[in-house]
Amino acid sequence: MSMDKEIRNRIAKRAAQEIQNGMIVNLGIGIPSLVPNHLPEDVHVMFHAENGILGMGKSPEKGEEDPTLCNAGGFPVTITPGASYFDSAAAFGMIRSGYLDITILGGLEVSEKGDLANWIVPGKRVPGIGGAMELAKKAKKVIVIMNHCNKKGEPKILQSCTLPLTAKECVSMIITDMSVIEVTNHGLLLKEVMAPFTAEEVAQKTGAALNISENLIVVK
Template identity: 80%
Template sequence: MSMGVDTRNRIAKRAAQEIQDGMIVNLGIGIPSLVPNHLPPHLNVMFHAENGILGIGKSPAKGKEDPTLCNAGGFPVTTVPGASFFDSATAFGMIRSGYLDVTILGGLEVSETGDLANWIVPGKRVPGIGGAMELAKKAKKVIIVMNHCNKNGDPKILKTCTLPLTAKACVSLIITDMAVIEVIPQGLLLKEVMAPHTVEDVIAKTGAPLDICKNIKRLD
């Protein structure tokens, strides 16, 4: 099932609420790259990219792109005051040293124990796992943003991942077009449901047991 622009921005907007003032944050390609567009202007956040930028700003207006300035996915970006540039080795050193407060990544599958598969579908050509493994294991908090189901309508949140893993037991929070689910020691906790879906819809489309938060929220 393909995801429209409005849905992608809705997920990115919800993910942006997890970012606090003063954080250093890394964003994956796709939906995560939309997150800076949804941050309140008073927040002082430094976005990090593996190709060597700390201090990424909002996406540039069409026609205002700088051809020499892009994120790790190759998409044009802007910078904020205080931004810095460095080589890729330094960028990965920052990740591996545990300096990132949050990473927001896309996902292909997430298990009930927080295992993440997000880098390859067998039989399809990809350039490699990239920086996802380091980000998943070394960021203080890992947030996954994705469709709740794949293009065939099958759940992407499962008891056990079927695709090759990026990292084990690394995911803290899952935000989809249907729900917000926290990974806790006991399993998966359904905390929020995206309108027009219901709790029953989310349970039916999730391939792992869900505990339901007592104060579950409904997001319009």
């Protein structure tokens, strides 16, 4: 496994630990789509997609893809027993009605107040904001998983987002290649550090004040 792939799967594996049996969960494109591959066999959840699926399973093996079955990002998926299909209006009705327990989204920037920017970099072509704004505001818990810094080595966790916002004050937890950070009413709380990084390194790479938990965990 390449280092980049290993890091992406490490982040997805940690995010999977936030999912409990019986939940309804929506996954964004990118790293979030890897989360189902890391769920324990005894944890049964219904994964939701905006294009009209409830009950997505793991990614199919190469050569086993169904060309008519994909997630909202257009990538092939499998389904689990009890899965159902519906139109996009019903899919968004589920989101807007607050039925989703967790959404796990990628991020470009997150502010110390939990503002999320994840849909556009000015000047780049994108198809649109999609369901991100509904997911960010209506899911009971919003988890953002991303690299701690951008390709230039600059922090993606900031005092204030510089990119256009997806939604304000919506993020509950941030999981990166370096850390697990909770967004609280008293600011950002560093709860876990991913080895070989240290709390000091995480603080240096974070563009906002960071409170360190008294029960800080170092994940090997």
